[in-house]
Amino acid sequence: MRISEIAAETGLSIDTIRYYEKAGICPPISRSADGRRLFSNENCEWLTLLASLRETGMPLKEMSEFGQLYQRGDATVAQRKAMLIAHGQRLERRRAALARCDALLQFKIGRYDEILGEQA
Amino acid sequence: MRISEIAAETGLSIDTIRYYEKAGICPPISRSADGRRLFSNENCEWLTLLASLRETGMPLKEMSEFGQLYQRGDATVAQRKAMLIAHGQRLERRRAALARCDALLQFKIGRYDEILGEQA
DNA sequence: GCTTGACCTAGAGTTGCTCCAGGTCGCTAT
DNA sequence: ATAGCGACCTGGAGCAACTCTAGGTCAAGC
Numbered sequence: 546m547r548i549s550e551i552a553a554e555t556g557l558s559i560d561t562i563r564y565y566e567k568a569g570i571c572p573p574i575s576r577s578a579d580g581r582r583l584f585s586n587e588n589c590e591w592l593t594l595l596a597s598l599r600e601t602g603m604p605l606k607e608m609s610e611f612g613q614l615y616q617r618g619d620a621t622v623a624q625r626k627a628m629l630i631a632h633g634q635r636l637e638r639r640r641a642a643l644a645r646c647d648a649l650l651q652f653k654i655g656r657y658d659e660i661l662g663e664q665a
Numbered sequence: 666m667r668i669s670e671i672a673a674e675t676g677l678s679i680d681t682i683r684y685y686e687k688a689g690i691c692p693p694i695s696r697s698a699d700g701r702r703l704f705s706n707e708n709c710e711w712l713t714l715l716a717s718l719r720e721t722g723m724p725l726k727e728m729s730e731f732g733q734l735y736q737r738g739d740a741t742v743a744q745r746k747a748m749l750i751a752h753g754q755r756l757e758r759r760r761a762a763l764a765r766c767d768a769l770l771q772f773k774i775g776r777y778d779e780i781l782g783e784q785a
Numbered sequence: 786g787c788t789t790g791a792c793c794t795a796g797a798g799t800t801g802c803t804c805c806a807g808g809t810c811g812c813t814a815t
Numbered sequence: 816a817t818a819g820c821g822a823c824c825t826g827g828a829g830c831a832a833c834t835c836t837a838g839g840t841c842a843a844g845c
Contacts, residue, residue, distance in 0.1 A: 558833085579840070579842085580792080581792055597769050605832070629770050630770075632770065636766060640763055643721055657745060661746070684802065700809080702823085
């Protein structure tokens with residue numbers, strides 16, 4: 546697949562994908578004869594996972610660490626599982642922050658509606 | 666209140682609070698005789714709101730715009746309401762991203778457990 | 786054969802912090 | 816008194832994670 550297809554598939558920007566490759570956050574991507582990136586299915590799945598982890602707050606350093614472990618095979622499964630569980634806790638904290646903010650928004654919007662009611 | 670108390674209250678770092686004041690993202694804070702910041706209750710509530718909006722992905726530019734509107738009084742209530750509603754939609758998208766990532770984590774962890782079962 | 790569009794690279798710019806060096810002030814213990 | 820401590824101050828450097836720009840290659844369609 547071409548880079549534009551991967552961008553559409555993963556939601557990452559083309560620049561971000563190139564940046565991830567250069568910084569070693571995803572594995573090196575194979576190239577066509579004229580130097581363009583050609584993504585395998587495995588590349589695509591990997592970037593989809595990375596996009597989801599990143600979108601929910603995993604730092605790049607941790608993402609590349611996860612990639613290193615993956616490359617070392619099944620011996621690192623327990624470590625990888627621990628990383629994903631830790632990330633799950635991050636999700637939980639984010640969910641709580643969203644809920645708190647939502648409550649605050651509802652409260653504020655309610656007060657705005659009162660003011661708008663008086664003005665009318 | 667002192668800056669360390671505001672940091673504890675809002676979850677923002679002391680550096681971030683100073684940065685917000687310098688960048689005009691929060692209103693200027695009054696000072697004690699020897700130059701230390703003294704936060705009013707209103708300052709504290711405002712920073713609490715900003716912290717919650719920021720934590721859930723509102724850009725700083727939008728936050729200061731919201732502050733500008735607030736300063737212009739009740740005439741801007743409708744605009745401010747629209748901004749908060751738009752932010753509520755951002756919350757919704759974030760919630761969906763968290764849920765997708767959570768599903769992915771559960772799936773991956775399940776597969777890791779299978780591998781770990783075989784290894785045992 | 787020339788233009789168009791998708792790709793390439795290197796490098797500069799942006800956002801939003803975070804950290805550091807060097808300095809002030811008020812308080813306590815010697 | 817003074818020496819040290821802790822909480823604060825400023826200006827500016829450093830950093831993470833993109834995002835954009837300039838200048839270039841190449842294949843395909845008109």
